[in-house]
Amino acid sequence: MTQKEKYNLAKSIYANYGVDIDQAIHTLKHTPISIQCWQGDDVKGFYSKEALSGGISVTGNYPYKANTLEELRKDLEMVFSLVPYQHRVNLHAIYLDTQESIGLDEIEPRHFESWVKWAKKNNVKLDFNPTLFSHPMAKSGFTLSSSDETVRNFWIKHVKQSRKIASYFGEALNTDTVCNLWIPDGYKDSPYSRLSPRVRLKESLDDIYQTKLPHVKDTLESKLFGIGAESYTTGSHEFYLGYATKHHLGICLDTGHFHPTEQVSDKLSSMSLFVDHTLLHVSRPVRWDSDHVVTLNDDLIGVAEALVRDDLLKKTSIGLDYFDASINRIAAWVIGIRNTQKALLKALLEPKELLKKIELEQNYTQRLIYTEELKALPFGLVYDYICETEQKPVGIDFLKQIEAYEATMKGKRL
CATH class of the missing domain: 3.20.20.150 (Divalent-metal-dependent TIM barrel enzymes)
Structure with a gap:
């Protein structure tokens, strides 16, 4: 799967919880x-x-x-x-x-x-x-x-x-x-x-x-x-x-x-x-x-x-x-x-307003279920997509660039 396809999958999963991924990304960017x-x-x-x-x-x-x-x-x-x-x-x-x-x-x-x-x-x-x-x-x-x-x-x-x-x-x-x-x-x-x-x-x-x-x-x-x-x-x-x-x-x-x-x-x-x-x-x-x-x-x-x-x-x-x-x-x-x-x-990437509503209604069973299930949702796929769209290395790919940069230091720095 491409990063775009993975992102779309994550977007559909978060949509089931009423989460606006685009707004979350906008806030993180700023x-x-x-x-x-x-x-x-x-x-x-x-x-x-x-x-x-x-x-x-x-x-x-x-x-x-x-x-x-x-x-x-x-x-x-x-x-x-x-x-x-x-x-x-x-x-x-x-x-x-x-x-x-x-x-x-x-x-x-x-x-x-x-x-x-x-x-x-x-x-x-x-x-x-x-x-x-x-x-x-x-x-x-x-x-x-x-x-x-x-x-x-x-x-x-x-x-x-x-x-x-x-x-x-x-x-x-x-x-x-x-x-x-x-x-x-x-x-x-x-x-x-x-x-x-x-x-x-x-x-x-x-x-x-x-x-x-x-x-x-x-x-x-x-x-x-x-x-x-x-x-x-x-x-x-x-x-x-x-x-x-x-x-x-x-x-x-x-x-x-x-x-x-x-x-x-x-x-x-x-x-x-x-x-x-x-x-x-x-x-x-x-x-x-x-x-x-x-x-x-x-x-x-x-x-x-x-x-x-x-x-x-x-x-x-x-x-x-x-x-x-x-x-x-x-x-x-x-x-x-x-x-x-x-x-x-x-x-x-949490459904903040929904969870606040649940808490105000004192429905602590729902609150616990939601907050526990949210822990396993694929926020990492969203972050990888951010990196790709910003033309930054995805996942562990930045390690290769750091190692290449480090190689240029040998013989030049202590």
């Missing part, structure tokens, strides 16, 4: 995924030769990581060629393009002009993150909540400059740019005062966000614990949720930043009632925040279902956040993007 640049070079960036620190660790020794901006951009372009639809690229501040010797508190939009030029050429939008790790001013384990005023002021200025860069991206690319803040602050052992660092963090945030910037969606990212901050994390979920709600900022939910028994999918509906904007960092924790390549597992499907069933896609940004050096890095990107798209498509 749901971009922000691709994390740091997967390509193991979060090293191009700012300094500082070793990774601040709770950041990359495992694996697969060869051929990007060593220059040119290589990183070429790798991202390869990713674009293997996944359907247009997406975004998420940058950290340490991916600036300059030969100047400058402090992170001095970075400006001009240091990212080449990224904007590249984004326009490739028809992608950009998101941004200040970088508060792998830096001498973060070696104490504290940044915005440091008891050292000099350290706090350095990082306050860095985040302010980062927000200006995000605003520049938004204006230049005619978009709203997500500017997400994560800090590594915390204690390895139990603190005497849990309040004091949070008072300092609040004061730092008050300074940073006193001015709204055009084209910027500010988000705050919490974490349960980190390496070197196992006992106490200043930027907890409760702290940031309270601050964001009060100050009309967005919240970032990283799927690896919570207790293994917590479901991020269950947080989305509650937060949507009180938070203006949600950013999802899609990752795969294995026992802890270990940033594995995203697979099509129950957690990912649950997040997609929560977004689609309650119409939360329009107020949610979706990005990837993992850095796996145990396999081909481009394959890691492509697998994560495709699986995130498949999870969204699977959720979009």
